[in-house]
Amino acid sequence: MGGFLYFYPFKLQECMDQGKVRVRFAPSPTGPLHIGGVRTALYNYLFARQHGGAMILRIEDTDQGRFVPGAEEYIIEALSWLGIGFDEGVHMGGPCAPYRQSDRKPMYEPYARQLVETGWAYYAFDTPQELESRRKDAEQNGSTFQYDVRTRDGLNNSLSLSPSLLQERLESGTPYVIRFKFPDDTEILVDDLIRGEVRVQSHLLDDKVLFKSDGMPTYHLANIVDDHTMGITHVIRGEEWLPSAPLHVMLYKAFGWEDTMPRFAHLPLLLKPEGNGKLSKRDGDRLGFPVFPLQWKDPVSGEISSGYRESGYYPEAVVNILALMGWNPGTDQELMSMEDLIASFSLDRISKSGARFDLEKAKWFNHQYLLARTDVQLAGDLAPILRVKQVEASPDFVASVCGLLRGRVNFVHEMWAQGSFFFIAPQEYDEQAVRKRWKPETPALLSQLREVLEALPTFTPLDIHEAVAAFVASAQIGMGAVMIPLRIALVGGTFGPDLQDVASLLGRDEVLRRLDRALQVLG
RNA sequence: GGUCCGUUCAUCUAAGGGUUAGGAUUCAAGAUUUUCAUUCUUGCCAUAGGGGUUCGAAUCCCCUACGGACUACCA
Secondary structure, eight states: OOSOOOOOOHHHHHHHHTTOOEEEEOOOOSSSOOHHHHHHHHHHHHHHHHTTOEEEEOBOOOOGGGOOTTHHHHHHHHHHHHTOOOSEETTTBOTTOOOBGGGGGGGHHHHHHHHHHTTSEEEEOOOHHHHHHHHHHHHHTTOOOOOSTTTGGGSSBTTTSOHHHHHHHHHHTOOOEEEEOOOSSOEEEEEETTTEEEEEEGGGSOOOEEEOTTSOBOHHHHHHHHHHHTTOOEEEEEGGGGGGHHHHHHHHHHHTOGGGOOEEEEEOOEEOSSSSSBOOTTHHHHHTSOSBSSOEEOTTTOOEEOBTTTTTOOHHHHHHHHHTSSBOOSSSOOOOOHHHHHHHOOGGGBOSSOEEOOHHHHHHHHHHHHHTSOHHHHHHHHHHHHHHTTOOOOHHHHHHHHHHHGGGOSSTTHHHHHHGGGTSOOSSOOHHHHHHHOOTTHHHHHHHHHHHHHHOSOOOHHHHHHHHHHHHHHHTOOHHHHHHHHHHHHHSSSOSSOHHHHHHHHOHHHHHHHHHHHHHHHO
């Protein structure tokens, strides 16, 4: 078939002989990678790792008009943050380099021409304006225009033109595209690993452009040529590609590559948390959660979209959340590390229906990963925030604070709201708490308690607890009568960890200072 | 409009002909308590509807409804 033989790089040939799994993540650098794309990358990665195969990063930038500066770097950084690694790709090279389609530009045209020669494709000279007006006309008649078996004979292409006219067009340099020529009466079978067999009648499909007039291939041609020459064994991608899968299957057939055609797996969509439809770039900040792994600043508008990283999510949590949106291990286990996921991942446990993002559960996941960290690790996580707040504190002290706060927050940054009083003495006292809990007898009681605390030989949480308990017993009052006002004095309101722990960590001097100030301010 | 895909608690999902339809998140209540939160316990909540097939259907088939994707010289 045809005169085009492609010689595989030596190492690639080796992989293929061994039947090694090779998958690719192939984003288009048109902006930040959205969370659905991240999940696609993750599933590819898990599948590759589980099978000891190769994970490849290919950039699909055949549309020069949609290039966005920084997008490619963003994709690489985001996946790296999440721990999704590659074996080959634009950023690291490999046996199939180059991995950027614009850098592979010269290799597509011969393949497109091969299809014309073998009768699987044809030249089309219709201008975009002509096609546009066709569509408009059809719309006015209440129908739709499609470039296909029915209409192509009446259009401006190498099938309808006389040989001499065709020759003239070609020689005069009239711009043209190359379109795929669907057979008029075959059933195309897409055997999908997630959805089973999907059948489509070829005459219903439109003759997609394979090669554009600007000399670049379209996605459809480029992805088949690249997947084939890169020895891809499994194409794991979003469900939005399912409608064009029949075209891709036909292309493998047209090239005579059926024997090595990859298996397809079309992933269910990630849906908006509320309302209907596919999760889109605009939904995130409107609904209060990020749709991007990393923060993104649009290079043109300067608009900023929030990212999981900047929102305080741990990468392990994001991976865990994403893995479980559309897949499950078949057990009750929900907290899973990357290693766990690699071990138990399988394509046949991927669900068919779309998944809605659950913000509350995402927070819960992050909480779990936060809980799993040591106090010292948390102190490290908190450090940048303390720097911004211009607070100085010893690492030991910060770690102790984290120890007290850890169970109370979903995100590290929430620790500031929950415990800034550890670093800065309260400047004012919660009005409502004071009104309800600061009784006329409170100052006298606190003064007595102050003496008790000052006299303590040591200042551990237990010492403080016992001293207060003894004081409360002798004064014949409730614990709350003295502990809550003390809390107001030390913390500024009725919130925070166990007071004996807070007091002990603050230290006796600071406790007495805060007590004095509260007595002075509140009377 | 056309083509294709899908539909189990509010949400993520389990149950690949026989279970009181299970778990998790959320929510509610209780326990604990010096506050708030965590935690623990308990509870609420689902097979879209209708037909078949079968002794038996969430599971298999058909129809309807609803939802979604695609329908560019974008990917």
